[in-house]
Amino acid sequence: MSSTIREADLGPSKITPLPARTAANAPAPQAHGIARNPGMKLDLGFMESMRSVNRSALERRVASLTKRRSIKADNQAAWLLRAVACMDLTTLNSNDTEERVRRLCAKAVNPFRRDIVEGLGITGEKIRPAAVCVYHPFVATAVDALRGSGIHVAAVSTAFPHGLTPLSTRLQEIEASVKDGADEIDVVIPRGLVFGAKWQELYNEIVSMRAACGEAHLKVILGTGDLATLRNVMLASMVAMMAGADFIKTSTGKESVNATLPVGLAMVRAIRAYFEETGYLIGFKPAGGISTAKASLDWLVLMKEELGRRWLEPDLFRFGASSLLTDIERQLEHHLTGHYSANHRHAMA
Ligand SMILES: O=C[C@H](O)COP(=O)(O)O
Numbered sequence: 001m002s003s004t005i006r007e008a009d010l011g012p013s014k015i016t017p018l019p020a021r022t023a024a025n026a027p028a029p030q031a032h033g034i035a036r037n038p039g040m041k042l043d044l045g046f047m048e049s050m051r052s053v054n055r056s057a058l059e060r061r062v063a064s065l066t067k068r069r070s071i072k073a074d075n076q077a078a079w080l081l082r083a084v085a086c087m088d089l090t091t092l093n094s095n096d097t098e099e100r101v102r103r104l105c106a107k108a109v110n111p112f113r114r115d116i117v118e119g120l121g122i123t124g125e126k127i128r129p130a131a132v133c134v135y136h137p138f139v140a141t142a143v144d145a146l147r148g149s150g151i152h153v154a155a156v157s158t159a160f161p162h163g164l165t166p167l168s169t170r171l172q173e174i175e176a177s178v179k180d181g182a183d184e185i186d187v188v189i190p191r192g193l194v195f196g197a198k199w200q201e202l203y204n205e206i207v208s209m210r211a212a213c214g215e216a217h218l219k220v221i222l223g224t225g226d227l228a229t230l231r232n233v234m235l236a237s238m239v240a241m242m243a244g245a246d247f248i249k250t251s252t253g254k255e256s257v258n259a260t261l262p263v264g265l266a267m268v269r270a271i272r273a274y275f276e277e278t279g280y281l282i283g284f285k286p287a288g289g290i291s292t293a294k295a296s297l298d299w300l301v302l303m304k305e306e307l308g309r310r311w312l313e314p315d316l317f318r319f320g321a322s323s324l325l326t327d328i329e330r331q332l333e334h335h336l337t338g339h340y341s342a343n344h345r346h347a348m349a
Pocket residue numbers: 090092133251252253254287288289290291320321322323324
């Protein structure tokens with residue numbers, strides 16, 4: 001069996017691509033390839049049109065996507081490498097230390113053992129996680145450890161995972177993370193604003209957070225497992241995008257239910273609706289509990305089938321995951337040797 005991995009194995013999108021924008025209304029691209037979402041005014045009328053969410057239809061769609069999926073052999077290896085390239089390699093533990101963060105960063109810089117790199121015919125420099133995601137106190141350490149690697153540093157910076165400190169405190173935390181060198185900021189929304197349908201207040205908070213980020217990209221975590229209904233998920237997604245989110249993200253990893261495919265599908269459909277309304281491409285980050293290579297393939301298929309090939313790039317798609325890389329490495333080893341090794345052979349931090 002050939003083990004050469006080709007980008008082409010990811011293939012073109014099988015679905016009709018999103019409609020092309022006309023020259024008149026297409027946002028101007030920026031240096032990194034896509035125009036950054038500037039947000040828009042809070043449009044309750046537009047949100048009203050998104051209110052109806054049919055859970056069983058979403059579940060049927062997810063079932064058909066995951067049932068039809070058949071990615072084998074070399075193709076599977078190429079898709080798994082894509083999952084790594086779209087990963088925010090994460091450590092968000094109460095016992096994190098600078099040493100642990102440094103070890104995680106070293107893993108991000110060299111994610112695969114030499115025998116796997118050589119066996120797959122890839123260079124370790126080319127396939128790396130897009131970012132390392134840490135708590136604010138470890139931003140400077142991660143920036144130092146990743147210097148020159150091209151790997152971004154993401155910080156969870158607004159009283160993660162609950163978001164329940166005064167707004168001024170949360171904004172100061174964002175500013176401190178940006179000052180320390182974070183170029184991506186993952187913020188959590190206070191879920192109570194959703195339960196109270198306090199959309200204007202939620203919008204205003206996220207607008208302030210976007211301003212505090214400056215050039216750093218803003219990922220807005222909804223904490224979907226806490227939001228009770230898919231309708232709430234859809235509406236909170238729309239508010240976040242209208243307020244200027246660069247990405248919307250499912251979960252903190254600390255809710256009792258984290259990233260699930262039906263919830264992800266609802267958020268992806270909101271991204272599609274926002275694109276159709278504004279022409280801006282918003283990224284998506286499922287996070288929390290995604291720990292197996294198989295699960296990562298389900299998410300990649302969902303993105304490709306719902307939004308198209310463009311959303312399989314790290315500027316528009318990320319996994320937030322602490323242990324997924326270990327399982328992917330094991331699967332790649334199996335692809336090469338036919339054997340699985342123990343997790344400790346693929347050391348993380
Ligand atoms: O944002 C990322 C999540 O906290 C990671 O969750 P996980 O540890 O379940 O992979």
